[in-house]
Amino acid sequence: MRVVIAEDNVLLSAGLELLLGSKGIEVSAVVPDASGLADAVATHRPDLVIVDVRLPPSFRDEGIKAAVALRQADPALPVLVLSQYVERLYARELLADGSGGVGYLLKDRVSRVSQFIEDLRRVAAGGTVMDAEVISQLMIGRRSGLDMLTGREREVLALMAQGLSNTEIGQRLTVTDNAVHKHIGNIFAKLGLPPSDGGHRRVLAVLTFLDNERPPSPA
The missing domain is CATH 3.40.50.2300 (Response regulator)
Known part of the structure; x- marks a missing residue:
């Protein structure tokens, strides 16, 4: 390199x-x-x-x-x-x-x-x-939607934004891959973002949300 x-x-x-x-x-x-x-x-x-x-x-x-x-x-x-x-x-x-x-x-x-x-x-x-x-x-002043996340979902989101894979997130938080997958699904659902398993693409999707604040979907 x-x-x-x-x-x-x-x-x-x-x-x-x-x-x-x-x-x-x-x-x-x-x-x-x-x-x-x-x-x-x-x-x-x-x-x-x-x-x-x-x-x-x-x-x-x-x-x-x-x-x-x-x-x-x-x-x-x-x-x-x-x-x-x-x-x-x-x-x-x-x-x-x-x-x-x-x-x-x-x-x-x-x-x-x-x-x-x-x-x-x-x-x-x-x-x-x-x-x-x-x-x-990057999150400062962009609480809409993020307020719906649980504490653990916020932890997972932060680790996703650092580029960690599901396995790496699970190791960091001492939880199973299935638990991480469930948290990520919940995060995307609450933020109104389509779920994606693609490494940096999901990170960029989250950061794009933070940069382009959208109101939460109506209940």
């Missing part, structure tokens, strides 16, 4: 390069700003792009704006946003095309190397990985 990194923090970018190299992942280029990212992607055609939200010159939203632009130009390009911040507007826009291959992780919550590498590979393979705090931020 070949990766391009956009990160202005030299220590962090160097650390990422060493870490990925030790796991057999080739870092094709490391760039410190958004303008260099587009050129690096065009030159190296990576399997995955890792980008910080805030890059020079203004350190506001250049990184994630560049990620959105890359996805608009090539929806099949896997992109992982790795940041200290949750940019809600651009996070939704990044997810809007529904084609998968998207991740959004917070730097200070990436603590396990093995899980981080697994997340990278999941995104590169077309899956979706979302930090729980990102999901929480």
Whole structure:
């Protein structure tokens, strides 16, 4: 797997390069700003792009704006946003095309190397990985429909939004696959969404609901 990194923090970018190299992942280029990212992607055609939200010159939203632009130009390009911040507007826009291959992780919550590498590979393979705090931020102000979910259904929804499979959710919550399947069916029914067993597609369906609030169906 070949990766391009956009990160202005030299220590962090160097650390990422060493870490990925030790796991057999080739870092094709490391760039410190958004303008260099587009050129690096065009030159190296990576399997995955890792980008910080805030890059020079203004350190506001250049990184994630560049990620959105890359996805608009090539929806099949896997992109992982790795940041200290949750940019809600651009996070939704990044997810809007529904084609998968998207991740959004917070730097200070990436603590396990093995899980981080697994997340990278999941995104590169077309899956979706979302930090729980990102999901929480996306839910703010969008309670319609979600209020009908039980506490356990909310837990399952959050884990679905992080890209976990039914089996992984069952292991995390210590319940059977059948119980998870039932919870997911209830979630889709209450949110008025068609059930789907397709990995990242169901994640994106939930996030699309959160981005396009609909009133609950009449009783």
